[in-house]
Amino acid sequence: MANNTRRLDLMVTEEEYQELIRQKEFLKLPSYSSLIRMYINNAVCFSINFDGLFEISTQIARIGNNINQIARVANESQTVTDYQVELLRKEMKTLEDKVAEISNSKTELTKYIARETTGANKNGNNEDNKG
Numbered sequence: 001m002a003n004n005t006r007r008l009d010l011m012v013t014e015e016e017y018q019e020l021i022r023q024k025e026f027l028k029l030p031s032y033s034s035l036i037r038m039y040i041n042n043a044v045c046f047s048i049n050f051d052g053l054f055e056i057s058t059q060i061a062r063i064g065n066n067i068n069q070i071a072r073v074a075n076e077s078q079t080v081t082d083y084q085v086e087l088l089r090k091e092m093k094t095l096e097d098k099v100a101e102i103s104n105s106k107t108e109l110t111k112y113i114a115r116e117t118t119g120a121n122k123n124g125n126n127e128d129n130k131g
Contacts, residue, residue: 008036060097066091 010020012020070088074080 056099056102059102060095063091063095063098 020032024032027035027038029035029038044063067088070084070091074084
């Protein structure tokens with residue numbers, strides 16, 4: 001084994017192992033090492049941050065409660081006033097604004113490409129980033 005190589009022991013579940021077998025056979029690769037090297041050198045990974053989804057669901061639940069209260073009053077009285085319609089419109093607008101705000105600012109998709117992020121050269125080596 002050359003000095004610049006590292007041994008990697010990997011534990012996988014039976015399902016993951018079966019998936020590795022299928023991918024290796026599909027790609028007609030000679031070994032699992034070549035499959036892993038292919039992913040390291042060519043694959044793109046994504047990280048999705050869903051932190052904003054809890055806030056979205058909380059806000060939607062609150063606004064939904066307000067809308068239900070307006071609907072309950074309208075059903076009990078069998079009439080809907082202009083004021084109630086305006087409240088409903090405001091709640092719906094608040095819902096639209098909140099969903100847009102949170103989905104634009106709190107949900108994040110990050111793309112990771114090994115060569116661009118780490119400065120790895122064509123062979124996947126990280127010689128440019130030593131130091």
